[in-house]
Amino acid sequence: MFLRNCWYVAATESEVGLQPLARTLLGRPVLLYRTGGGKAVALEDRCCHRNLPLSMGAREGDDIRCGYHGLKFAPDGNCVEIPGQTQIPPGTQVTSYPLIEKWNFIWIWMGDPALRNDTLLPDWRCLDDQPGLTRTMGNDGKPLPMQCHWELNNDNLLDLTHVVYVHADTLGGAGLDRFPITTERLPRAVRMMRWSENVTPPPLLAQLAKYNGAIVDRWQATLCELPSHCTIDAGFGPPGEIGRDGDWDKGVRLRALITATPETETTSFMFYQQVRNFAVGNAEISKRFIANIRDIFLDDVHVMEGQQRTNSARPDAPRIEIRADAPLIAMHRVIEQYAAKESAAG
Numbered sequence: 001m002f003l004r005n006c007w008y009v010a011a012t013e014s015e016v017g018l019q020p021l022a023r024t025l026l027g028r029p030v031l032l033y034r035t036g037g038g039k040a041v042a043l044e045d046r047c048c049h050r051n052l053p054l055s056m057g058a059r060e061g062d063d064i065r066c067g068y069h070g071l072k073f074a075p076d077g078n079c080v081e082i083p084g085q086t087q088i089p090p091g092t093q094v095t096s097y098p099l100i101e102k103w104n105f106i107w108i109w110m111g112d113p114a115l116r117n118d119t120l121l122p123d124w125r126c127l128d129d130q131p132g133l134t135r136t137m138g139n140d141g142k143p144l145p146m147q148c149h150w151e152l153n154n155d156n157l158l159d160l161t162h163v164v165y166v167h168a169d170t171l172g173g174a175g176l177d178r179f180p181i182t183t184e185r186l187p188r189a190v191r192m193m194r195w196s197e198n199v200t201p202p203p204l205l206a207q208l209a210k211y212n213g214a215i216v217d218r219w220q221a222t223l224c225e226l227p228s229h230c231t232i233d234a235g236f237g238p239p240g241e242i243g244r245d246g247d248w249d250k251g252v253r254l255r256a257l258i259t260a261t262p263e264t265e266t267t268s269f270m271f272y273q274q275v276r277n278f279a280v281g282n283a284e285i286s287k288r289f290i291a292n293i294r295d296i297f298l299d300d301v302h303v304m305e306g307q308q309r310t311n312s313a314r315p316d317a318p319r320i321e322i323r324a325d326a327p328l329i330a331m332h333r334v335i336e337q338y339a340a341k342e343s344a345a346g
């Protein structure tokens with residue numbers, strides 16, 4: 001099941017150039033490239049004549065010529081040439097998907113074009129250039145491929161208790177899971193938050209931020225917006241100095257913007273960036289940080305792929321729910337509600 005009337009990250013801006021990139025998104029083969037003027041284009045990767053993928057053809061100027069019988073398609077999806085005839089029958093076209101380039105990502109709308117709504121992008125303004133913050137692109141500008149359903153990534157990020165077990169040496173910390181979480185249900189999103197007092201700091205962040213205190217107050221918050229756009233806000237500061245509702249920028253603060261784009265029903269791509277308020281502008285720390293975060297996320301992918309293998313083998317196996325599941329169950333409801341709306345609309 002995919003929600004279609006949403007924006008998804010199709011690629012990072014740096015992945016798409018003059019050379020076409022073929023990628024399956026929401027179960028549909030898509031071809032991404034840039035025109036000579038630099039504008040990003042996304043075409044259905046399927047010739048409407050005999051279904052050869054257009055990615056097996058060749059670029060001609062800003063157009064793509066099919067590699068089978070030579071039909072040529074313009075960036076708007078319309079066929080502009082059929083070898084051997086002057087007449088182009090009406091409807092000789094492939095889908096050209098709307099794109100938005102923003103925050104170093106290329107966002108694609110694969111739903112009903114009439115329902116396109118640019119206000120449905122997540123609120124990732126923290127990625128805008130601003131003083132006091134350093135942004136890093138995850139995995140050097142490439143998505144992490146995941147052999148799992150896209151929704152497992154929401155589940156993973158809405159239950160950050162897992163840092164204690166999956167990322168013990170980097171993001172973990174003793175005592176974190178003693179503190180309760182709150183769940184806030186919004187019309188198209190769910191917010192999870194945990195505030196922990198007098199706990200140990202996440203080892204990796206303390207090390208990179210050169211923070212020496214042994215005991216801190218610490219927060220972990222996730223805003224998960226439809227369909228899979230997660231803003232993780234995590235950090236810490238000296239006990240009693242920041243406060244649950246205080247200014248988190250006074251502490252060591254990391255925001256991770258993470259989204260999973262479905263490829264098929266059981267595979268997806270994780271795209272992510274981070275914004276930090278420590279070691280600002282320090283290129284050496286950025287390099288280490290990118291490598292460390294990739295290793296951490298690969299541990300998550302390892303877990304989610306394990307879940308997927310079981311989910312595929314035993315789809316009906318009974319599962320229990322615990323208190324920490326409240327945010328992810330709430331997000332499942334939001335997704336189900338919108339999926340039902342989409343299927344009712346046909």
Ligand code: FES
Nearest residue numbers: 047049050066069
């Ligand atoms: S399949 Fe593309 S031109 Fe025939």
Ligand SMILES: [Fe+2]
Nearest residue numbers: 162166167300
């Ligand atoms: Fe994780």
